[in-house]
Amino acid sequence: MISLLKDLNPAQREAVVNTEGPFLILAGAGSGKTRVITYRIAYLIDACGVKPEQIVAITFTNKAADEMKSRVQRLLGKRNVNPWISTFHSLCVHILRSRIGELGLTYNRNFAIYDEQDQLRLVKECLRELNLDEKLFSPRSILSRISRLKNSLASLEELPSPADDYRSQVVEQVFQLYQRRLLELNALDFDDLILRAVELFNRSASAREHYQELYRYCLVDEFQDTNRPQYLLIRHLAGKRKNLCVVGDEDQSIYRWRGADLGNILDFQKDFPRATLIKLEQNYRSTQNILKAAGAVVKHNIHRIGKTLWTENLAGEKVLFYQSLDSIEEASFVLAQIVSLGSLYKTHQIALLYRTNAQSRLFEEVLARQGIPYIIVGGMRFYERKEVKDILAYLSFLINPRDEISLKRIINVPPRGIGEKTIGKLEERAAQEKLSLWEVIAKRREGLSLTTKGETALERFVKLIKDLRQKAAALSASSLIKLVMDASGYLTYLKGEGDERAADRIENLMELINSAREYEEATGEGSVTSFLSRTSLTSDEDSYQEGRGVVLMTLHCAKGLEFPVVFLVGLEEGLFPHIRSMGSEEELEEERRLCYVGMTRAAQLLFLSYAIRRSAYGGRPRTSEPSRFLTEIPPELLNILERGKVFNPQKEPSVQPTEAYSSESIKEFFARHNIPFPTSSGEGAPNGKRPYRLGEEVYHPKFGKGVIIDIEGEGEETKLTVSFLRVGRKKLIARYAQLKKVNDSF
DNA sequence: GTCGGGCGATTTTTT
């Protein structure tokens, strides 16, 4: 334990050895906040004799939780020690599965957890019931407003203050019905998990005292991104002991869009007036250049407290910047650069970060083609795939007969002749007689003038469900999944489709069985409910194993992680900052913080790239200007790579930056590996002098370096649109503009 | 009444 403390600086040590009472640690990126949490846990167990199960640590993502678990494990050696380390949501599910009865509502422990798909179905159902037109009130936006409303609430017992405009009134109306339905369906959405846990602690002294007694030490990472209900939960857990340690960085607050509230930091200081405030100012992660560049970007935020952050690390390379003509070239550059870094870095030391999940596709393709191992974190989630969701919906409905959303999802999947009309009649009766849909289906279908076909189909469906339900009790999740797939005819149905798409789906279902089996083996937990919890709470199949390859993920996912090499791609206005976040200064500042988070993930090398043209899903390519964040980095911190060249870190870059690249061009690289290189369409003036080409790099005495993105007219009349790195897009007349061609590397 | 094909609109970020 003495050796533990050697790895800490004095400020960190203070935060670790003072184990009693409230602590607030505010500090910049890479200053060792997470290290404080992990060491504090280890110290509590090792030096203070605290029982591991008396400690609860909360992180923001499952990845972060896993990471923290293994770090703690490592600090404590081989001893098998299990403090509770999880996300807010997992913790709440854990609490609610054993105590939800004490809410005094009609919930029971087999409650379903609704993901966004389920939520949308429910919102649509509510809209229909309220005779509101989906066209006028998009379910998506209603849902997001409901979520915002809920996350601003102290608890679900509290009614929102009445709104004055019509739309807000509609939202509140839908919200009320939506919550009532969730209760009827014995289901909770993600927000409810927190809110109902808070409500449980408000209402049940016994539950509250139980957990306060159990969790004597409470630690929270990424505190800046907690929302109101999460803060209230923490406050409950801290109880009278107030052994609460929270760490955060307001510059890394990137979840305000889902209700994260910096006010929590102020409230913490109000609610725990004797809290010790600790600031950490030394960054241990990044090179000076990376840190300076990231700091320069985030300084452009006006609504910011500001803080000191310095490092003893080397200056390192400048931030490397590559400007490509289109997204394909960007992917090619990244691929070539990763290959050329191959001698210095292992693939798993490299991360590829982007703003939106959709951007991963191209990179996946080039990496796969080249045989470079990679893993994708998040994105198209396994448990959200249609076929997987379908089977999980069967499970959910078997376990929780009130789960009508799942029932309606699977009642005619595979198609068994129970169509819209039939379901309509059943629902009508359910509403009239105040029965659940399933009760009507199972017991009260007479006299509904159903077709013979519908009637027999229902008869068989009822038999199927009753049969499955009877067997379910004795089966593990994996066996039940297998049984459901066979008995429901789902597998046969997919096999009948016969195309490769269906083959993929079958494979995914086999993988589902597998993941259930692995879960059972890893946890010794056979219950279907607990497997269903897991599928709702964790996004990835256990695909995220360290050391498996280049890590591809969104910037949001990367929070809290660190990599020797980071590629931050798609730095274009409209993409990053994202067009939908450019509406207000607040949103823009959040995008900027996201950029700061991304840049500060890098320890040694940071590559930024940008594509002039990019085609969105199927549509025509759009041209865009470089992200404003690029222009916010002081030029002297940037090393602008020439098109077609990769950076070669073996040469000494800080002396002569322009000579720092390898002479192997990307083109040669592709030729060597026999990959067709994406070409840009050549256009330009035919007469006399060498014409300008689209995508060509030029230099303007006033505007600096830029790339030609459009050419109009011919000869003397040629007009060029040039995207300049520093000043953005300009239209120039070729004859007058004193443009110099920079080079012709392709 | 049900089902499947074709068509158009639509996707930020996550638990």
Add this chain to the structure above:
DNA sequence: ATCGCCCGAC
């Protein structure tokens, strides 16, 4: 790529 919607086939 996927979902909702519309239309024609059974």
